[in-house]
Amino acid sequence: MDPLRLLADQRCAVCAARGALLCRACRALLPWLRGPFCARCGEPDPHGRVRCDRCTQLGSGIATARSALAHHGAGGSLVRAWKDAARNPVAELAASCIVAAVPRPAAELIVPVPAARERADWRGVDGPHALAILLGRAWRLPVGTGGLERVDARPQRGLSAAQRRVNAARAIVGSGQIEGRAILVDDVLTTGATVRAVAHQLRRAGAERVDVVTFVRVATIP
Ligand SMILES: [Zn+2]
Numbered sequence: 315m316d317p318l319r320l321l322a323d324q325r326c327a328v329c330a331a332r333g334a335l336l337c338r339a340c341r342a343l344l345p346w347l348r349g350p351f352c353a354r355c356g357e358p359d360p361h362g363r364v365r366c367d368r369c370t371q372l373g374s375g376i377a378t379a380r381s382a383l384a385h386h387g388a389g390g391s392l393v394r395a396w397k398d399a400a401r402n403p404v405a406e407l408a409a410s411c412i413v414a415a416v417p418r419p420a421a422e423l424i425v426p427v428p429a430a431r432e433r434a435d436w437r438g439v440d441g442p443h444a445l446a447i448l449l450g451r452a453w454r455l456p457v458g459t460g461g462l463e464r465v466d467a468r469p470q471r472g473l474s475a476a477q478r479r480v481n482a483a484r485a486i487v488g489s490g491q492i493e494g495r496a497i498l499v500d501d502v503l504t505t506g507a508t509v510r511a512v513a514h515q516l517r518r519a520g521a522e523r524v525d526v527v528t529f530v531r532v533a534t535i536p
């Protein structure tokens with residue numbers, strides 16, 4: 315590893331205090347997603363409904379979705395450090411947060427949301443893949459691609475929800491064959507357009523069921 319990056323990692327990813335990747339003060343402020351949740355999509359919902367607007371966004375190919383943290387405060391800072399500053403050790407922190415907060419879905423395979431190859435190389439980090447490997451170890455499950463690839467050159471960032479859905483559906487291609495149930499792993503759940511498109515392809519490839527797990531989620535329901 316680049317020694318400069320190792321040095322850079324000796325600061326808190328949230329507040330930049332010298333020391334651990336996440337200092338004790340910031341660790342205490344992690345925005346854990348606590349219930350009550352929508353039973354299906356895991357959206358925080360004080361009424362504990364069983365279907366909500368997020369369910370509609372995710373479509374019918376996803377059985378459940380769960381995330382460890384909300385995408386604000388320390389949750390957002392960790393994601394920025396991971397994705398934009400290429401701080402790969404955040405993946406280990408993300409995996410440990412998921413293992414602590416999310417019950418392991420019953421499954422035979424873990425599949426990361428495929429990264430656009432050029433973008434992953436450019437940033438030097440493929441967050442979902444790193445996360446899937448770590449969760450596979452923790453949950454004792456094999457990790458595979460499901461035969462899927464991402465062929466888009468256009469980032470989802472900055473697009474409307476409808477545009478994201480179209481962009482994501484075009485971008486995920488493949489012709490794999492899957493048996494059993496799959497856990498689909500991503501770093502951030504935003505509109506859900508990407509996981510929706512990937513889950514659709516996994517179901518087409520034969521997956522009996524797809525459960526989504528992400529590190530953080532952007533809540534859409536106040
Ligand atoms: Zn800190």
Ligand SMILES: [Zn+2]
Nearest residue numbers: 352355366369
């Ligand atoms: Zn829901």
